[in-house]
Amino acid sequence: MSVSPEIDYFEAVSKSDMMRVVLALATEIYAMRDRQKLLEDILAKNGADLSRLDEPVEAATYDEYRLAERDEFVARVFAAMASPTPSG
Amino acid sequence: MDLRLSRERQARLDLVEGLKVYIAGQIMPSLRQEFENWCDAENPNESKLRDSKFMQEKFGPDPLYQTSRGLQRLSQEAMWREVIFGLDERKTEIEKQLDSDYQDPGSLTLNSNLPMPDYYENNEFHLQPGNFHKNTIAGPIYEVGVATYTMHRYGKAGDEMGRALVSVLPDQPFKRVLYMGCGPAYKSYPIMNALPDAEHWGIDLAAPMLKYARHRAVENGKPMHFSQMNAEDMDFPDGHFDLVFCMLLLHEVPTKAVTNIVNEAARVLAPGGVLANLELPSYDSLDPLSAFLMDWDTEHNGEPYWRDYHEMDLIQAYQDAGLKAKMTEAHSEWGGAKGNYMGKFRYHVTIGHKP
Secondary structure, eight states, X not given: OOOOTTOOTTTTSXXXXXXXXXXXXXXXXXXXXXXXXXXXXXHHXXXXXXXXXXXXXXXXXXXXXXXXHHHHHHHXXXXXXXXXXXXX | XXXXXXXXXXXXXXXXXXXXXXXXXXXXXXXXXXXXXXXXXXXXXXXXXXXXXXXXXXXXXXXXXXXXXXXXXXXXXXHHHHHHHHHHTTHHHHHHHHTOOOOSXXXXXXXXXXXXXXXXXXXXXXXXXXXXXXXXXXXXXXXXXXXXXXXXXXXXXXXXXXXXHHTTSOSSOOOEEEEETOTTOGGGHHHHHHOTTSEEEEEXXXXXXXXXXXXHHHHTTOOEEEEEOBTTBOOXXXXXXXXXXXXXXXXXXXXXXXXXXXXXXXXHEEEEEEEEEEEOOOGGGSOHXXXXXXXXXXXXXXXXXXXXXXXXXHHHHHHHTTOEEEXXXXXXXXXXXXXXXXXXXXXXXXXXXXX
């Protein structure tokens, strides 16, 4: 199937709704990524204490490592939004 | 009460907060630079820049402006969604804690027959779903949400505003103190610390907020009395308090209600008493771009009375209520934070003395 760049299949679709999807997706990915990293840490130590996954934690604001990871991730995902191009 | 979320749910919220930080730290400075470049090139006069219709026509179609506003709105929606998702995991446990029967100093009086004003009943302030009165755990939701909303710049205790207010209160012996629209009331702890011998009261329309306020006060050793009342029509006798204050309350209500609240506060103040209202700075004290961006909240962030509040003459309202009024400024740690699109600002505190 060829791509038709001249057709905007989503022309009448709200851009805000599309951004809601993007944000929801980013949230899901970030949460999975965070969980994955923690699992890797646990496995690397050959421990199986998976209860850590459900432990309450402080906001990333108070954890230098997670804060840096978060901000780097957000900057990468949303880079296009820092200097958006006009539609159409 | 431990309001920490489980790791996964906190990560979801961290992402949303990260987006807010990105908007404030990356997108808004670019927008400001674009605005300044345009001002340098076009040299528009001040009255044009203060005309929101003109500014909307100029910046409304701008991709960077649209991006900043769109992401601001969506991040706010996402924030509440993730806070509620995170706390709902423990909702039953939290509700049980809020229903505790305390013997500690202080009290909680609820009034299930209190009518909710029309302007309050169906509004969702700052887009918080269910507002402050329709979710049994609205208090914890508010506290976690506001900390995220403000990118944790109010400090871990969340009481930065209370510290600012204390710094400008007149030095006089307040024996009985009332906090109107107290919500979870933690913002008033610095005032309680500064007036340890006074009797402290807090009122609010929302029962869930008051139940959380009471729980939190007991946990923190703050002997505060909470009562479910409307600040427009309080049950307290005339001249009952030496100090009545509110923080970020008056911009949430229509101007008629502001007038009613000021009149009612004046009524419950004893002669010599003080009414203090802490608010964000007025539009005219901010640069035009900041004022324009703040004004956006009126239609897009659950702040329907924000613009009306900024356009009303509060000093006149105080004077009409029989108070000798003046506006003073208080230092804001938040207002000096890096990346805050409003730049550095100071809180505005309207102080009224009852003769």
